Amino acid sequence: MLSNRHLSGWVLASPLALVLVIFLVAPIVMITVVSFWGATEFSIYPAFQFDNYAFLFGSDVTYRVFLNTFKYAAITWVFTLLIGFTVAYFLAFHVRSLKWQIALFLLCTIPFWTSNIIRMISWIPFLGRNGLANSTLISWGVIDEPLEWLLFSDFSVILAFVHLYTLFMVVPIFNTMMRIDKSLIEAAADAGASGWQTLWHVIIPLTKPGIMIGTIFVVTLVMGDFITVRFMSGSQSANVGRMIQNDIGLLQYPSASATAVVLLITVLMIIGILLRFVDIRKEL
Amino acid sequence: MEPRPRSFYALAAVFVLFLIFLYGPTLTIAILSFQGPGGGLTFPMRGVSLHWFRDLFEQQAVGDIWGSFRRSFVLGLMVMVTTVVVSVMGGLAFRKRFAGSGILFYLIITSLVIPSILVSLGVGLIWSQSGMTVHWSTSGFGAQLTWTLPFGLLIMFAVFNRFDRSYEEAARDLGASPWQTVRHVVLPIIAPSLIGVALFGFTLSYDEFARTLLTSGSYNTLPLEIFGMTTNVTTPVIFALGTLTTIFSFLVIVLFLAVVWVTDRRRKAHGSDAGKGMV
Numbered sequence: 001m002l003s004n005r006h007l008s009g010w011v012l013a014s015p016l017a018l019v020l021v022i023f024l025v026a027p028i029v030m031i032t033v034v035s036f037w038g039a040t041e042f043s044i045y046p047a048f049q050f051d052n053y054a055f056l057f058g059s060d061v062t063y064r065v066f067l068n069t070f071k072y073a074a075i076t077w078v079f080t081l082l083i084g085f086t087v088a089y090f091l092a093f094h095v096r097s098l099k100w101q102i103a104l105f106l107l108c109t110i111p112f113w114t115s116n117i118i119r120m121i122s123w124i125p126f127l128g129r130n131g132l133a134n135s136t137l138i139s140w141g142v143i144d145e146p147l148e149w150l151l152f153s154d155f156s157v158i159l160a161f162v163h164l165y166t167l168f169m170v171v172p173i174f175n176t177m178m179r180i181d182k183s184l185i186e187a188a189a190d191a192g193a194s195g196w197q198t199l200w201h202v203i204i205p206l207t208k209p210g211i212m213i214g215t216i217f218v219v220t221l222v223m224g225d226f227i228t229v230r231f232m233s234g235s236q237s238a239n240v241g242r243m244i245q246n247d248i249g250l251l252q253y254p255s256a257s258a259t260a261v262v263l264l265i266t267v268l269m270i271i272g273i274l275l276r277f278v279d280i281r282k283e284l
Numbered sequence: 285m286e287p288r289p290r291s292f293y294a295l296a297a298v299f300v301l302f303l304i305f306l307y308g309p310t311l312t313i314a315i316l317s318f319q320g321p322g323g324g325l326t327f328p329m330r331g332v333s334l335h336w337f338r339d340l341f342e343q344q345a346v347g348d349i350w351g352s353f354r355r356s357f358v359l360g361l362m363v364m365v366t367t368v369v370v371s372v373m374g375g376l377a378f379r380k381r382f383a384g385s386g387i388l389f390y391l392i393i394t395s396l397v398i399p400s401i402l403v404s405l406g407v408g409l410i411w412s413q414s415g416m417t418v419h420w421s422t423s424g425f426g427a428q429l430t431w432t433l434p435f436g437l438l439i440m441f442a443v444f445n446r447f448d449r450s451y452e453e454a455a456r457d458l459g460a461s462p463w464q465t466v467r468h469v470v471l472p473i474i475a476p477s478l479i480g481v482a483l484f485g486f487t488l489s490y491d492e493f494a495r496t497l498l499t500s501g502s503y504n505t506l507p508l509e510i511f512g513m514t515t516n517v518t519t520p521v522i523f524a525l526g527t528l529t530t531i532f533s534f535l536v537i538v539l540f541l542a543v544v545w546v547t548d549r550r551r552k553a554h555g556s557d558a559g560k561g562m563v
Contacts (some may be wrong), residue, residue: 009380017388022426027405111306114487115533121522124325248405267398
């Protein structure tokens with residue numbers, strides 16, 4: 001009976017395992033292998049050399065680009081957390097009827113199901129030199145000249161990240177908040193806690209798993225991004241994803257692979273640390 | 285009902301601002317897509333017209349948009365069906381806590397957090413080095429599954445965490461075979477969540493860009509086509525396209541929500557026949 005359970009489990013899981021082996025494990029293995037290969041200008045050839053890694057770690061561009069990637073991830077994380085927590089808190093504790101909660105929640109999640117690229121280019125007429133933001137600020141007399149740093153800058157990159165990924169914070173935080181027993185909050189109030197004290201000592205600790213899951217989403221999405229940075233910085237700043245994409249564009253697959261391996265290890269290390277704080281399967 | 289605290293109004297204001305932030309840019313390009321024929325990519329509007337929407341239907345202006353839309357649509361359906369079937373099977377499997385399920389679980393998490401360009405690059409390399417031709421319906425299809433399946437499975441885990449096993453025990457006591465239990469008891473109960481999985485499967489595939497970048501070959505999917513347009517199209521025709529695809533996404537979401545609503549109502553109308561002595 002015991003082996004029967006394991007067998008039927010694997011039979012049911014076999015399509016899943018098959019997809020993951022072919023399209024996840026094998027590609028990772030392939031990238032790792034190719035990262036030791038060599039490349040000429042127009043082709044790649046099998047080899048076992050550390051040139052790609054030596055070049056990668058020997059260039060200070062690499063460190064700058066990785067640092068820039070961490071910077072984007074950290075700043076985006078702070079903003080998505082603050083906004084995401086506030087929105088989820090409002091929905092979970094201030095909207096009283098379940099019907100409204102669901103309706104407003106859906107309203108927040110709908111953009112998630114539309115195209116990222118379209119949502120990115122949507123910022124351009126808004127932030128550009130003659131865009132809505134600049135013309136509004138000029139007509140209000142706040143500024144005399146159009147602000148140049150609104151578009152194609154770190155500002156616009158982070159703005160787009162926050163725009164695209166705040167939802168990934170709202171959803172898990174809202175999910176954990178909805179499962180908080182409301183009588184705990186009443187108990188805190190009865191025991192004389194102020195609103196802030198309840199928030200800090202009761203709600204935030206109980207929301208931590210949701211915050212962790214949201215953090216995992218946001219950090220990995222920002223770390224692995226290449227398209228937002230390309231669009232919103234107007235190719236003026238770089239992150240690791242852009243570096244990989246550049247190498248791919250130049251057909252330098254081995255050096256792209258080496259960068260990819262380092263990126264993957266970095267991301268997995270971060271996730272490994274975050275997973276120590278939360279048991280995902282229990283929190284679903 | 286007790287009066288609303290002052291913090292309610294402050295938070296409600298934040299929430300409204302958040303919604304404006306979410307939808308504002310999309311509305312901006314929706315307005316700009318009605319730009320007059322002489323208008324440019326930014327305000328001011330030079331007249332109002334459907335000029336740019338008409339342009340979309342003329343091949344020479346924009347390339348193969350309708351072909352790429354058709355491919356994205358078919359691919360979305362393929363990914364949707366596969367995601368639903370594989371996720372349900374996976375969800376049922378994980379309930380058995382079989383040996384090795386831990387490893388499989390970590391693979392799912394890896395699949396979720398791995399930067400998409402790595403999947404694209406890896407799959408592309410495997411295909412090119414083994415002499416196969418990348419195509420959206422083979423390599424592109426598989427690469428997208430690595431993104432939709434984790435979502436489907438996480439939903440299934442959430443569903444089965446809340447699943448009352450006594451229904452299955454009751455079915456077994458009444459003599460149902462394991463297959464009959466799944467077919468007549470488990471599947472009807474989890475059906476609404478499956479609509480959610482299907483919605484994730486279709487829309488994540490339909491909008492996916494990075495994982496299809498190096499795996500779809502010479503026939504572009506719609507996001508790739510749009511990406512190409514952003515580099516060489518400098519007229520509001522791209523906004524018209526953006527507006528159309530956004531409307532299409534909305535229609536898909538509304539359709540799915542309608543299905544949820546209808547099934548929910550039918551279920552309530554049916555009610556339970558417990559105690560009515562039906563055989």
